[in-house]
Amino acid sequence: MNLIIPYELLGRITVIALILFLVLMITGLILAYIVFKKKRIFFPHFLLFLIDSFYMPSKKIVSLFNGNEKMIDIVGVELRNILLEEKFRSIPYKDRIVLLPQCLRSLDCPIKFSSIEGAQCAKCGRCKVVKIVKRAEDLGYKGTYIAPGGGFVKRILKKIKPSGVLGIGCAYEVNWGMLEVSSKGIPCQGVIILRDGCVETDLDMDSVFERMEMVDNGG
Numbered sequence: 001m002n003l004i005i006p007y008e009l010l011g012r013i014t015v016i017a018l019i020l021f022l023v024l025m026i027t028g029l030i031l032a033y034i035v036f037k038k039k040r041i042f043f044p045h046f047l048l049f050l051i052d053s054f055y056m057p058s059k060k061i062v063s064l065f066n067g068n069e070k071m072i073d074i075v076g077v078e079l080r081n082i083l084l085e086e087k088f089r090s091i092p093y094k095d096r097i098v099l100l101p102q103c104l105r106s107l108d109c110p111i112k113f114s115s116i117e118g119a120q121c122a123k124c125g126r127c128k129v130v131k132i133v134k135r136a137e138d139l140g141y142k143g144t145y146i147a148p149g150g151g152f153v154k155r156i157l158k159k160i161k162p163s164g165v166l167g168i169g170c171a172y173e174v175n176w177g178m179l180e181v182s183s184k185g186i187p188c189q190g191v192i193i194l195r196d197g198c199v200e201t202d203l204d205m206d207s208v209f210e211r212m213e214m215v216d217n218g219g
């Protein structure tokens with residue numbers, strides 16, 4: 001029996017799939033641009049799905065047009081913050097942790113890192129980390145951890161088992177960290193640092209405190 005391969009049909013399906021891929025990706029890029037520039041958000045669930053599904057090609061297209069590649073991650077963080085806020089508010093302070101990037105530390109920071117536990121601020125006062133640690137202690141947070149690098153989020157979730165996470169870092173780290181944390185069913189919020197870089201970065205403390213102090217609207 002001769003097997004007839006329907007090349008024409010396969011060709012048509014491939015073209016339709018390609019067109020669909022492009023239409024969805026471009027729709028995602030347009031909506032993401034509106035969020036980024038105008039701070040107006042439409043269809044947040046759908047847009048987040050598009051951003052996550054077309055992450056790499058979208059970034060490539062943005063950089064091809066000399067756009068801000070960080071736009072995709074920044075919008076991802078904004079959407080996750082909106083979609084997860086209500087659940088995060090319902091988590092008591094005692095069950096939440098804060099994750100901080102090590103780039104916030106002063107170059108003269110005296111602390112040492114453990115690959116399992118990250119690091120605990122020694123409160124020397126040379127950088128803003130100490131203010132976040134103190135506020136977390138005052139509120140009764142479960143802990144504040146300075147992340148030494150990749151893989152830390154997974155390890156700390158497994159060890160500490162928080163019910164809510166506030167993550168701070170560059171747009172890329174926060175976006176992917178929030179994806180990882182929320183995929184485990186843990187509500188989270190993110191704050192992006194103001195100045196990127198590997199050392200002595202900076203962040204807006206009001207934004208951090210505002211998210212740390214989020215509680216149920218009922219009180």
Ligand code: SF4
Binds near residue numbers: 108121
């Ligand atoms: S305040 Fe904490 S994190 Fe910042 S430099 Fe001092 S010990 Fe390091």
